[in-house]
Amino acid sequence: MEYKQIQRQRNLASCYTKTVGQTPLMKIVCPGYDTTLLLKLESFNPMGNMKFRMAISMVEAAEASGDLKPGGRIVESTSGNTGLGLATIAAERGYRFTAIVDHHAAQDKLRVMQALGAELIFVDDGETDDLSTAAREELAEKIAAADPEAFWTEQHNNPANSTGYTALAYELMEVLGSEMDALVGAVGTGGSLCGTAQVLKGALPDLFVFGSRAGRLDSLRWPRRVLFSVRYRNTSRSRNRKMRRLFPD
Ligand SMILES: Cc1ncc(COP(=O)(O)O)c(C=O)c1O
Numbered sequence: 606m607e608y609k610q611i612q613r614q615r616n617l618a619s620c621y622t623k624t625v626g627q628t629p630l631m632k633i634v635c636p637g638y639d640t641t642l643l644l645k646l647e648s649f650n651p652m653g654n655m656k657f658r659m660a661i662s663m664v665e666a667a668e669a670s671g672d673l674k675p676g677g678r679i680v681e682s683t684s685g686n687t688g689l690g691l692a693t694i695a696a697e698r699g700y701r702f703t704a705i706v707d708h709h710a711a712q713d714k715l716r717v718m719q720a721l722g723a724e725l726i727f728v729d730d731g732e733t734d735d736l737s738t739a740a741r742e743e744l745a746e747k748i749a750a751a752d753p754e755a756f757w758t759e760q761h762n763n764p765a766n767s768t769g770y771t772a773l774a775y776e777l778m779e780v781l782g783s784e785m786d787a788l789v790g791a792v793g794t795g796g797s798l799c800g801t802a803q804v805l806k807g808a809l810p811d812l813f814v815f816g817s818r819a820g821r822l823d824s825l826r827w828p829r830r831v832l833f834s835v836r837y838r839n840t841s842r843s844r845n846r847k848m849r850r851l852f853p854d
Pocket residue numbers: 654655656686687791792793794795796797798
């Protein structure tokens with residue numbers, strides 16, 4: 606969807622899902638640093654987080670390709686936020702939604718998904734401390750394969766995840782123009798950081814991109830390649846000097 610179209614829809618929202626985006630940008634004072642730090646308050650999105658952007662993007666891509674038909678079923682492995690988005694969109698558009706979850710998911714998020722009509726399927730019994738991401742994905746794939754009306758959104762391997770953040774990049778450029786030196790974000794699937802960075806780097810090739818991630822990089826697939834290529838390109842001396850100035854510690 607074109608950015609202008611997204612903007613027009615948001616200004617006159619006809620339903621909750623159309624209120625996504627145009628989140629505030631807040632300036633943080635950093636005494637002693639020659640740096641301006643801005644926070645994009647993505648908690649202002651529907652369901653209180655940025656993942657709503659990719660949830661609507663994945664659903665609309667599946668509708669456009671015909672993979673998701675009216676009255677069909679969405680299946681996704683989720684630890685909470687993607688599921689909240691998909692549950693909301695499913696309730697609004699008349700789809701069934703099956704969330705494959707484990708006991709590490711936050712109880713409040715699971716309850717909201719259920720209240721929105723989602724079916725929750727647990728892959729574990731809550732006895733283990735390990736994340737069950739692989740088991741969740743395996744089951745999501747199996748369930749979707751067995752039901753001709755089902756579509757597995759497969760957030761870790763769906764290009765509509767990262768393109769869901771195109772508007773976020775344009776929102777930043779609309780306010781800041783070229784006045785951006787670095788973009789910092791959390792990495793789960795990598796979709797938000799890579800999707801935002803890909804658009805921004807088209808206009809600002811010198812932009813530094815930093816991803817912060819708990820644990821190992823093993824579960825990253827295509828986004829990992831993008832993150833690494835961004836890092837390798839940023840090695841000239843002048844860029845390293847600039848980086849030290851921006852991040853003295
Ligand atoms: C609130 C929130 N922000 C950011 C992220 C990271 O998103 P991504 O999966 O696009 O890397 C996640 C998911 O891990 C999340 O739940």
